[in-house]
Amino acid sequence: MKIFVASKNEHKVHEIKLLVPKFVELELIKTELDVEETGETFIENSIIKAIEYGKDVVQPVVADDSGLCIDVLGGFPGVMSARYMEGASYTEKMESILQLMKNYEERTARFVCVATYFNPINNFLISVEGYVEGSISREIRGTQGFGYDPIFIPNGYEMTFGELGEAVKDKISHRSRAFKKLFELLIKVGELKEES
Template identity: 45%
Template sequence: MKICFASHNANKVKELNQLMPDDIQIIGLDELQITEDIQETGKTLEENSLIKARYVYDKHRLPVLADDSGLLVTTLNGEPGVYSARYAGLEKDDNKNMDLLLSNLKGKTDKSAEFQTVITFIDSEGDTHQFKGHVEGEIITEKRGTNGFGYDPIFMPKGYDKTFAELSSEVKNRISHRAKAIQKLLEHLHHVSQ
């Protein structure tokens, strides 16, 4: 089965394909020559995820999944949250986002945070399903590691002494917020295929 992933982010497409069984192939918007930049106008991760999935499904009638993820820092009242990708500006620059977050955390003792993901799946019949995943951890004060993307170099998951960007893909794909949401999606797909 081919499922369109409503994203132009090649890193996320690659990560999702690593999480999928052999009979499911994830294809990104670029592979389908879908060039539109889907506006994320929702106020929650659930809304943004649904907006992206619905946009692609309504235009192309393909099974589609979309995610919206956010980093929620406790002492910053859940910031950057739904604005994680564009925290430091519309250009979605990972380094500027991390620099702004670290600057906003200066002088704060509580560095606890969690990543959340909401995945929306619209099947070939047009039925909508949402799946959530989260992972707790803390923000460290310097960037470490070269794997991953986004805030991975400054997020250390609970129970580990390495950032997401220092962990192997195998470990990250087992414990991450996205992996947990995808696991729920796969359980759903397995259930409906019975």
């Protein structure tokens, strides 16, 4: 079975590919469509992307919306994580966040991911949330992963996702948790079936 990934972020697609059941072929969506994320929550944006891209390709798609939520900053950058300081590099974005937090001892945060599957053929839609709790480091550490990984220390570890690397991230990340749960549910309800 083929499912398209409604994302132009190759890092994201690579992470999702590691989580799909073996009988599912995952393909990066190729379309001129550029869906605007107008939702105020991760779930709204995830559903918007899944439905719009699904209707465009008329095939099952998975989409996600994810971001970093920092408690002391009121959940910022949250749904604006990718669009914060648009045009700036992630190093610049992380430096800006560390600057905003320089006077705070309280550094709890979480990565949140809402994964959505939409099949336009039978109009089947399902969304699940995954998250990982942690804290914000005092400096940028590590070069692995992408986005805000080098400033996020997951609970139970002393290193950032940028230092821990793919093997740990695949087990405990917000995206890993959301997509594992999503594919399990899709198999359970019979939407995904291994072809005999």
